[in-house]
Each structure stands twice: as structure tokens, then as C-alpha cells.
Amino acid sequence: MIRTGEEYRDSIRDGREVWMGNERVRDVTTHRAFKPIVDVRAHLYDMAHDSGTRDVMTYHDPDSGETNCIANRLPRTQQDWWDKRAATDLVMDHARGVVTRVGDETIGEMWSLYDGQDVLNEVDPRFAENIRNHVHRAVTADPFHVSANTDPKGDRSRAPQDQDPDMLLHIVRETDNGIVVRGAKYETAAAYSNQAFTKPTIANWGNDEMSDYAVGFILDMGSPGLKFICRDGFAGRVPEADYPLSNRVDEVESMVVFDDVEIPWENVLFYRHTRAATYIRSTLHRYSAFAYVQRTLRFADLMIGAALWNAKQTGLDKQQAVQEKLATLATYRETISAHLTASIVMAEPSPGGLLMPNQSLLYTGRVAALTPLAEMMHLARELCGGQICITPDAAAFDNPATAGWLDKFYSINENWVADDRRKLLAMARDLLNSDYAGHRLAFQLFAQAPPFAHLAAVYHNFDYAGPLDLVRDVADLSDKVLGQKGATV
Incomplete structure (x- = not known):
């Protein structure tokens, strides 16, 4: 129990x-x-x-x-x-x-x-x-x-x-x-x-x-x-x-x-x-890849939230260039979510009588989640700006000798006071720019297998029959070239 x-x-x-x-x-x-x-x-x-x-x-x-x-x-x-x-x-x-x-x-x-x-x-x-x-x-x-x-x-x-x-x-x-x-x-x-x-x-x-x-x-x-x-x-x-x-x-x-x-x-x-x-x-990853990809989805949400809050605090979320970068992160996030959802909707019976996520969609979703992960982290880092690497530590915000100056320069308006801004920048730094952030990125090569294994899983689980049959019919190829209808790699 x-x-x-x-x-x-x-x-x-x-x-x-x-x-x-x-x-x-x-x-x-x-x-x-x-x-x-x-x-x-x-x-x-x-x-x-x-x-x-x-x-x-x-x-x-x-x-x-x-x-x-x-x-x-x-x-x-x-x-x-x-x-x-x-x-x-x-x-x-x-x-x-x-x-x-x-x-x-x-x-x-x-x-x-x-x-x-x-x-x-x-x-x-x-x-x-x-x-x-x-x-x-x-x-x-x-x-x-x-x-x-x-x-x-x-x-x-x-x-x-x-x-x-x-x-x-x-x-x-x-x-x-x-x-x-x-x-x-x-x-x-x-x-x-x-x-x-x-x-x-x-x-x-x-x-x-x-x-x-x-x-x-x-x-x-x-x-x-x-x-x-x-x-x-x-x-x-x-x-x-x-x-x-x-x-x-x-x-x-x-x-x-x-x-x-x-x-x-x-x-x-x-x-x-x-x-x-x-x-x-x-x-090995027939089922467990779902949980790993879902965690990357959550990581994408954290990147979007950190980047958008940083843009909102300074009013940069109104600029088209910033909106385009945020849209790129949103597209990345929704691509992951779509693969997870589709792998459930189109789930398939397993050899042991269980129901496994659609294997082709799950493994392609893993590639879509992990291949651009470093790029998406850097995009979020860019949206957060250089302050995530130069902001003083919390102790400086509490030190009577420096607190007044930091309160002055880190407070934007009555809604964004220095303490909230410091907390946001600290979280974004730890998510994207710290030893922990680098460890989390490299950890994917260990926890989810290396990229070649991701692509190998896609290769062995994608149904090639549809594209082969389509081109066979459109090109009017003979059976002598491709063998019987429905041939796969």
C-alpha cells in the first residue's frame, strides 16, 4: 500500500x-x-x-x-x-x-x-x-x-x-x-x-x-x-x-x-x-520516454515564464522582436505538448497486452524536445538579458551599507520593487546560467540517452510504408523496383 x-x-x-x-x-x-x-x-x-x-x-x-x-x-x-x-x-x-x-x-x-x-x-x-x-x-x-x-x-x-x-x-x-x-x-x-x-x-x-x-x-x-x-x-x-x-x-x-x-x-x-x-x-524507453519528455515540457514552461516576466518588468514585451522570440519558445513548448498528447490519443497495444504511447510520435517528440534544448535555453537567456549574470547576491540587498542603492536601481515602479526583481533574476540565473543549469543540460545525455539513440529509435519505429506506397503510386513504379506493395525499410 x-x-x-x-x-x-x-x-x-x-x-x-x-x-x-x-x-x-x-x-x-x-x-x-x-x-x-x-x-x-x-x-x-x-x-x-x-x-x-x-x-x-x-x-x-x-x-x-x-x-x-x-x-x-x-x-x-x-x-x-x-x-x-x-x-x-x-x-x-x-x-x-x-x-x-x-x-x-x-x-x-x-x-x-x-x-x-x-x-x-x-x-x-x-x-x-x-x-x-x-x-x-x-x-x-x-x-x-x-x-x-x-x-x-x-x-x-x-x-x-x-x-x-x-x-x-x-x-x-x-x-x-x-x-x-x-x-x-x-x-x-x-x-x-x-x-x-x-x-x-x-x-x-x-x-x-x-x-x-x-x-x-x-x-x-x-x-x-x-x-x-x-x-x-x-x-x-x-x-x-x-x-x-x-x-x-x-x-x-x-x-x-x-x-x-x-x-x-x-x-x-x-x-x-x-x-x-x-x-x-x-x-527500454518504450514507456519511460513519456515521463522524460513531459519533464522537458515543464522545463519549457519555466523558460517561458522566466523570459516573459523579465520582459514584462521592463516593458519590453511590447516590442515585436521580443514577441517573436517568445513565440519561438511557445512553439517549442507546444510542439512537445502536441507529441505527448498525440502519443496518448494514438496509443497502441504493446506485445504484453498493455497500452503504450504511440512509439513513432513519442520518439519524434523526444527529438523535438531535446535537439533544440540548448538553443531554447540560450534564447530564454537572451530574453532575460545580462542581468542574470551580474546581479548582486541577496546578502547585498540586505546589507544596510548597500541595500539603499540596490533598492533604488532595482526598483522599476510600484509594481516591480527591488526584492521581487531580485528573486526573479535569481530564479532565472539558476534555471539558465548556473552550475546547476549546465548540469541539467548535460544530464539529458545521460538520463535520456545520446542523440544518436533518439534518432535510432525514430528510425526503427516510424512507419515507412505510407510514404513508400505513396511515391510508388505517384511515380508508377513497378513491383520489380520496390517489391510488394507496403514494403518498408
Whole structure:
């Protein structure tokens, strides 16, 4: 059943070995770098109980009689997707920023496995049963579920067997209880999550039918032998008044080291079977891309709001050149929204009997959202002007020696006083121009895969039959040229 925020906090106080710099973090719920985002995640759990938000965040399961999180519900109807979209929007409203790892973006990877039960059955029928059990557990136990994907990789021109074998996570032996694995993975939010779907990276795990590197499992974050080596978080390093997003919604990544970690058989989803690994890689974002694209939509809203408020405060929103730039941002935003909406309206059955967003529209929407993202950020930066990089910090606005001058020069009129203007510029700076902003932009290459993978997904999911048939008929080509009608690439 759904958990409370305090139950979530208690679940991650399990003695896990977390390092940040030269510090052993004893309690991620109170540490300056983790506490803000842990508090956000805990609040999301509490939203499932709050009378003002629970109807959007949860649903009643008539079979079990339980109330469960809507994000974890297996999608079977269009309404399920509308409900998930509404819940994610509400989550971002309450987070007051873009939060990537809240669970809805990673549970979809489990649904892709659910669709691949026939492939898993080729390895061992127990593995298909394991995925069904874990999908059910994700719904009923409500864990904070994340994703473990990228390895350190090492020399990518060489097979993993021809270098330090630990560069890619791999099986080192089997036991009566399960498999023992060694290596490392990069994971966002790992240090304060409950479990992760751990899977092969996009790498050469070999061309043989069996490979020690083709392994996927559910990882309990409290497992012995795990070490979490984290990048330094942005929270707590600079004043919140000057960097509100950095201090509220920064999500800390970890290199998770597997020092001979035993994975129980009931948590193993596939292993040593390269076909299963290839299938999982090719369908990994079948569902989860929706959540990622929706977050880019929210980021677009933040850019438009920051840019438009900055134009309004000085009256520049009346200029045609400014309006054209704002219209460009609006077009970018609406293109993303249109793809999300259309992918629901034209949703299609999945191989496992679920309802997945229209794959061609979803993946083209991801390209439309991410390819111009840096350009759109710079356009918003241009509309905000140079003041986002030169405005003094909040302390200067409070300092009696300088406050009077800043109040004079930053107050525009009775509606735009210095304090409000400073807050707006600080938010825009943190969104577009800070260390956190640069991290968020680069993070897309990690969280959503690199651009070549986006285009590959479009190539393999677009229906080429229509254009081929159209040109075949218009050009009056013979069957000898293109083969039978409806031929695709």
C-alpha cells in the first residue's frame, strides 16, 4: 500500500555506505546535499495521503481493495495515461522545479520487461515470473524505484573481456541463493532510493549467445557489498535565496560500486542471455520516454515564464522582436505538448497486452524536445538579458551599507520593487546560467540517452510504408523496383 514520507525516510536509514568527497554520509535524510531532495520525495509520498492531492496521486484497486500510486499502475487504457500525466504535473507543481527521479520515469522500464516475458522464458521461465512479481510489488509496496544503466565503460574500442573485466558489470559466480556480480553503475538518486532496475549498458557485451555481461536484476539498495560514491551536491553550497533550484531540486548522482554483491534468484530478471539484453536495450524507453519528455515540457514552461516576466518588468514585451522570440519558445513548448498528447490519443497495444504511447510520435517528440534544448535555453537567456549574470547576491540587498542603492536601481515602479526583481533574476540565473543549469543540460545525455539513440529509435519505429506506397503510386513504379506493395525499410 502507499507509504508516508516518514516511512520512506525510515526505509533509507539502513546503514548503506555513502561517500561524498572524503566524508562518509551517515544519514542521507539529514545531510545538507541530500536532505532537500529527500524532503521533496517524502512530500510526494505524503501527497498520496493529503485530501487535496490524493485523488490525483492515487487510484483504488478493486481487486485488492488497496489504494496505490497512480504512477506505478500498469497502463491499459488511455485514461491511465491521462491520469499519469496529471499526477506528474502535480508532482512538479509541488516540487517547484523539475525533478527527474520520482519513480514514474523508471517503472516504465519494468513494463518493457513485462512485455518481453516470452524472451525471458527462453532463458528460464522463472525469470518471467520474477518480472511479474516485481511489477506487482512496485504497485503494492510503493518503493522508490530508480534505474541503473551506465557503466564506467573503459576502453570502448575493446571488448570488456580484453581489459579490466570490472569496467562493465558482470557475473562472477553463481551460488545456491543467486548470482554474484561485480563492477559499477552510475545512478541518479541511488543513495536515497530503495531499489533499482539494473541492466546492461549500451556497450559490446559480446556476440556470443551467452555472456557474463548480459545481466539484469532488481537491486536492493541495502545489499551488502554496495558502495555509493557521490558527486558533490549543489544544495547547501550557495545561499538558497540566490540559487533556489540548486538548493531545492538537485538530484545527486552516485557511482554505485558492486563489490561482489549477491543478487537473490527471485530478483534476477535475465542473465547471460544476449538476446534478452538486446531486447531490453531496444525497448527500454518504450514507456519511460513519456515521463522524460513531459519533464522537458515543464522545463519549457519555466523558460517561458522566466523570459516573459523579465520582459514584462521592463516593458519590453511590447516590442515585436521580443514577441517573436517568445513565440519561438511557445512553439517549442507546444510542439512537445502536441507529441505527448498525440502519443496518448494514438496509443497502441504493446506485445504484453498493455497500452503504450504511440512509439513513432513519442520518439519524434523526444527529438523535438531535446535537439533544440540548448538553443531554447540560450534564447530564454537572451530574453532575460545580462542581468542574470551580474546581479548582486541577496546578502547585498540586505546589507544596510548597500541595500539603499540596490533598492533604488532595482526598483522599476510600484509594481516591480527591488526584492521581487531580485528573486526573479535569481530564479532565472539558476534555471539558465548556473552550475546547476549546465548540469541539467548535460544530464539529458545521460538520463535520456545520446542523440544518436533518439534518432535510432525514430528510425526503427516510424512507419515507412505510407510514404513508400505513396511515391510508388505517384511515380508508377513497378513491383520489380520496390517489391510488394507496403514494403518498408
